[in-house]
Amino acid sequence: MSAEATRIDAPREQRTLRIGTRGSVLATTQAGTVRDALIAAGHAAELVVITTKGDITPGPVQRIGVGVFTAELREALLAGEVDVAVHSYKDLPTKQDPRMVVAAVPPREDPRDALVARDGLVLGELPAGSKVGTSAPRRRAQLAAMGLGLQLEPLRGNIDTRIGKVDSGELDAIVIARAGLSRIGRLDRVTEALEPVQMLPAPSQGALAVECRAEDAALIEILAQLDDPASRAAVVAERALLAELEAGCTAPVGAIAEVVESLDDDGRVFEELSVRGCAAAHDGSDVLRASIVGSLDRAEELGRALARELLDLGAKELIVDDEQWAADD
Numbered sequence: 534m535s536a537e538a539t540r541i542d543a544p545r546e547q548r549t550l551r552i553g554t555r556g557s558v559l560a561t562t563q564a565g566t567v568r569d570a571l572i573a574a575g576h577a578a579e580l581v582v583i584t585t586k587g588d589i590t591p592g593p594v595q596r597i598g599v600g601v602f603t604a605e606l607r608e609a610l611l612a613g614e615v616d617v618a619v620h621s622y623k624d625l626p627t628k629q630d631p632r633m634v635v636a637a638v639p640p641r642e643d644p645r646d647a648l649v650a651r652d653g654l655v656l657g658e659l660p661a662g663s664k665v666g667t668s669a670p671r672r673r674a675q676l677a678a679m680g681l682g683l684q685l686e687p688l689r690g691n692i693d694t695r696i697g698k699v700d701s702g703e704l705d706a707i708v709i710a711r712a713g714l715s716r717i718g719r720l721d722r723v724t725e726a727l728e729p730v731q732m733l734p735a736p737s738q739g740a741l742a743v744e745c746r747a748e749d750a751a752l753i754e755i756l757a758q759l760d761d762p763a764s765r766a767a768v769v770a771e772r773a774l775l776a777e778l779e780a781g782c783t784a785p786v787g788a789i790a791e792v793v794e795s796l797d798d799d800g801r802v803f804e805e806l807s808v809r810g811c812a813a814a815h816d817g818s819d820v821l822r823a824s825i826v827g828s829l830d831r832a833e834e835l836g837r838a839l840a841r842e843l844l845d846l847g848a849k850e851l852i853v854d855d856e857q858w859a860a861d862d
């Protein structure tokens with residue numbers, strides 16, 4: 534064997550990629566999928582758990598600060614304590630920080646919200662007066678708008694804590710992201726997946742943001758292998774809508790973008806991005822909805838145009854920040 538060949542066969546000098554994550558079961562499971570994908574692609578990778586204030590402070594997010602779930606992970610990334618940060622995308626503020634990039638949006642989970650109710654009930658079967666737990670203003674507003682006479686109760690804590698309130702009988706039902714349940718293997722608890730016509734999910738719900746430092750060119754290239762272009766286009770459109778409305782994760786704003794198949798003039802199938810959005814009054818007395826379809830490479834533009842349509846309909850007046858309704862999505 535020549536010296537040349539020996540060098541090629543020898544194990545490559547490898548940098549172990551440190552992946553920063555929050556400590557919850559959901560967060561470590563999500564980050565674990567990124568670690569596994571990197572290892573499968575031939576890289577060395579490990580998880581580093583970062584404890585954030587959002588994990589130890591029980592109060593509503595409005596009081597402890599927007600971006601509380603992601604800020605400390607990002608600090609660890611900027612300080613060089615980790616190389617990669619994995620976030621639930623919807624927890625990231627829309628304002629971009631030029632020092633970091635979302636190098637990958639892995640294939641997204643089903644973005645719908647899910648009802649977890651006692652006795653296998655669906656929404657329409659819950660009697661008036663039923664106690665339904667959810668803190669997100671977006672969910673509260675859309676549930677109230679259904680006019681079912683539900684009694685909406687505040688809800689926080691990790692997924693197990695939330696489900697526990699149905700099991701204990703404290704609540705008749707809760708509404709949470711289906712993606713969270715899916716990731717921790719609890720889809721069996723879903724009694725109804727809420728269709729977007731009833732309940733639009735939070736912009737970027739069910740998607741992950743895999744971030745690294747903007748200067749880390751080699752890593753950006755590695756992480757790009759995990760990117761799913763359709764998931765990224767959808768998330769870009771939904772978050773552009775949120776940004777254009779100048780709203781954050783505490784606003785009663787919902788959006789969903791989906792890749793759909795359309796026919797061109799010659800009857801050929803091609804893919805487009807369909808985006809639906811809503812802005813609601815906090816008490817559900819009014820819900821503005823709009824939709825738009827356009828080419829996938831115009832995702833950002835589509836989201837912004839849709840937001841402007843909602844603004845023309847009066848969205849700004851509805852979604853005003855109001856301490857009374859403060860809570861996270």
Ligand SMILES: NCc1[nH]cc(CCC(=O)O)c1CC(=O)O
Binds near residue numbers: 622708710739740
């Ligand atoms: N802000 C909490 C949060 N952030 C991400 C998820 C679920 C997973 C996801 O949407 O990707 C949840 C819980 C929930 O909304 O029920």
